[in-house]
Amino acid sequence: MMGRRRAALDAIADTFVPGCVERGVTEAFVRLFVTRLSAGERRRLDALLALFAARGFHRLPRARRERVLLAWGDSRVAVRRTAFEGLRRGLLVLSWSLPGAPWDELGYPGPLGVDPDAPAKPLAPIAAAGELRLDCEVCVIGSGAGGGTAAAVLASAGLDVVVLEAGGYFGPPDFDGAELAGLQRLYLDGGGTATDDQGVGILAGACLGGGTVVNYTTSFRLPDAVRSEWGGPFTSEVFSRSLDAVCARLGVNTDHNRLSTREAKVVLGLERLGWHVGRMPRDVVGCDQGRVCGYCGYGCRLGAKQSADRTWLVDAAAHGARIVVGARVERIFPGPVVEAGAVTVRAQKVVVACGAIHTPALLRRSGLGNRWVGRNLHLHPVAGALGFFDEEIRPWEGTLQAIHSDEFADLDGGHGFRYETTAAHPSLAAAFLPWRGSGEHEELMRGLRNAVPLGVLLRDRDAGEVRGGRPVVRYRLSAYDAAHLERGLEGAVEVLRAAGARRVVTSRGPRAPIVHSFHQLGTARMGGSPELSACDWEGALWDAPDVVVCDGSTFPTASGVNPMVTISAVAHMNALALAARV
Ligand SMILES: Cc1cc2nc3c(=O)[nH]c(=O)nc-3n(C[C@H](O)[C@H](O)[C@H](O)COP(=O)(O)OP(=O)(O)OC[C@H]3O[C@@H](n4cnc5c(N)ncnc54)[C@H](O)[C@@H]3O)c2cc1C
Structure with a gap:
């Protein structure tokens, strides 16, 4: 330009x-x-x-x-x-x-730098370069929460599996905690994805392990009320067993909840208001719950996070699965034959697990799926508030998410919001803050070291859609959901004030709040009939049963809780059913 x-x-x-x-x-x-x-x-x-x-x-x-x-x-x-x-x-x-x-001016220490003693990367994937032709029984496209789990289950069942992942392979020795490098290497479109009107910024993982590499390790099981709402297999023992298996493999525990300075303030505010505080289940083993943990959204340098590349994909590889990175699948042809540039895989069955933005796009490009493909997009919109305190907080440090509040999780028919917090690094804080002039922006950023963030995670009732083979995301917050989000922001101000904040700034803009999505769900929903869903209760496309969806796209509605464990459990259940069919 x-x-x-x-x-x-x-x-x-x-x-x-x-x-x-x-x-x-x-x-x-x-x-x-x-x-x-x-x-x-x-x-x-x-x-x-x-x-x-x-x-x-x-x-x-x-x-x-x-x-x-x-x-x-x-x-x-x-x-x-x-x-x-x-x-x-x-x-x-x-x-x-x-x-x-100018990080010095914020008191922000900048990236951690790489750790020469970081644990080694456990996998040796094939890097897609030049022509590669592979034959297998099941080709798994995407290696995140869903794809990683499906690959492990299928390979462990004795099937010959090839995993194709568009992103690259990064692990503890590569992670230096730098925001920009982290966004560019690990996140979808370098963190720059958004809805078509820029109303919702979309964050998703895009590397080997997908979102599980960058996520905040919160590991909720799907609440019973949502299981009943979804029906089908979700009320069954089969799904309970998959949830148990996932939590066991990921080592989900509540022993890593040391409060950071920022979350201690949030707990104080919640307790003074008499509102619910819960301990966060997390999929970490040996997390320092301190300075390093705060940088975990750019990859866990300690290898404590039980991401798919350190769990499911290791299991898959141990059972002979071949993993190819840098392999962006363009189309699935009849056969099925999967094409990713110069990489061609001939398989008996295909598992699609590209996440809820790219799964519908791939199905569209391939001419697969019914009218439900791309519809029913849920984003779990997140808005937030930043409370400024007299004392130093250093909000970029400490356990990523040690506590949560479900006080308003059910405002109406199971819809509402949860309070969660996370480490606030400068660019993440800037993305959430409304800009009302450079002077005020600079003042807020200079105050970041004394700030406590509090996020409002909405269970959205109403949905948007993903259109086209090159995904265009259309999503407008409905008046119903916007009212819940607004209630969430009011409450966030109350919590931070009760904790002693002298000033609270929210992500409210003049016309709508600044909103981000960390969870994309529902765009190839499972269900009991092709009139109501893209896939059957085992994740198979109604019109192409050799293609099975195993990611967040399968959710019938928003889960309301952070979805990783549920996505893995759905993939676990669907992959077991597929293995039985093959
Ligand atoms: C910053 C952040 C924090 C989060 N924190 C939490 C948390 O604490 N707890 C929680 O439960 N959830 C959390 N999540 C959400 C959770 O990580 C995701 O919902 C989950 O990983 C989604 O799983 P998935 O299998 O649907 O897709 P993903 O995990 O996103 O995996 C999809 C993979 O497919 C690949 N892919 C896409 N298109 C193609 C293609 N055409 N060919 C080949 N590969 C392709 C992508 O590169 C990606 O690696 C967080 C997410 C983010 C971004």
Whole structure:
């Protein structure tokens, strides 16, 4: 990007965070985000920058530039708000994560650095390079919570399994806790994915092990009320046994709940209000629950997190499964034959486990599945509040998630929200904070070391959809769900105030809260009939039973709790059924 458009982009970046252009933020924005845009998105960005350039935005004084950006953010015109939000999120995240960011001013120590004594990586996957033709009984596409578990179950049942994973293989010796490197290597689209209106930022894993490598280790079983709501096998002993098997393999325990300084404040606030506090079940063994744990969203340097690449995929490999990384599957052809660039796999059965954004896209590209494919998207929207205290908190440290509150989990028919917290590193905090001018933004960020984050995790009743073979995510928070989220934000302010915060800022924007999704679910739902679901009760597509879905896409509705254990249990159950059929 050159010339006038580039000058406009530089001016926009400098308006959000003064001085960030000199630190290479726009350069990185173009390289990391703009190059990933679809042709249509790229055209819209070019048109926007041309408009800003034509109006001489870059020649305006800072105060005027800020007013222009805020007017776009508050605009009644949806495309203006979309443009503002896309630029806000991308530029702020880069401003605070690019090496050279003024972390000293925040008291943020920056990345941990690699640990020369980190535990070794246990797998030796094949790196897709050049032509590769493989034959097997089951080809598993995607290696996250669902795909990893399915591969382990199928290989342990004696089947010849090939796992194809689009992302790369990273483990403890690679993890240095750097936000930008972590986002780029481990997250879907470098953390830059969002809904088509930028209303919800979407975070998902995209490496060997998928979301289990970056997730916060919270390991809830599916609540009984949701099991009853889902019906079918979910009320059966079969599913209970799969839940037990998953929790056993992941070593789920409540012995790693040492409170960080930030969560001690949250507990204080909850207790003073008389609200529920629960201890978090976690899938960690030997977690330090301290400084290193706070960086775990960018990979666990200790190898304490029981991610799929340290559990299920190890089991699969021990039973002969071949694992290929850097293999993005383009299509499943009849046969079935799976094609991932120069890698071709001929199989008897195919397991699709690309996560709820990419599973429907792959099925669409392959001409598979009924009208339910892509529909019923649940995002568990998360908004939050940041409470500022007099004492130092260092919110980037300490156990990722040691406690939760279910006080409002059931406001109406099982729908409501849960309170959870996590370590707040600068770019994650910036992504959640509304931007109301560079001065206020800088002040909030400088206060981060004294801040306690509190997240509101919504069980969304209403759904969006994933369209197309190159996924476009459409999701609008319904008035029903928005009311619950608003209640959640009000309560979050109460908790932080009760704990003694002198100021609380929420992720409320002028028109809608800033929302992110850490859980994507439901886009190939299981069910009892093709009229109501994409897959049958064993995850097989109604119109192509050789293709079995084994990931978060299978959920009939939102689980309400963090879904990893449930996804693994569904994959476990579906893979056992598939193994019996093969
Ligand atoms: C930051 C973060 C924190 C989280 N914390 C928690 C938590 O504490 N507890 C919890 O329960 N849940 C948590 N989650 C959510 C949980 O990790 C995910 O819901 C879960 O991993 C999803 O499992 P999945 O099998 O559906 O997909 P994923 O685990 O996302 O795996 C899908 C895999 O498929 C690959 N893929 C996609 N397309 C293709 C293709 N075409 N070809 C080949 N491979 C492909 C992807 O690269 C990815 O590795 C968190 C998520 C995030 C992002």
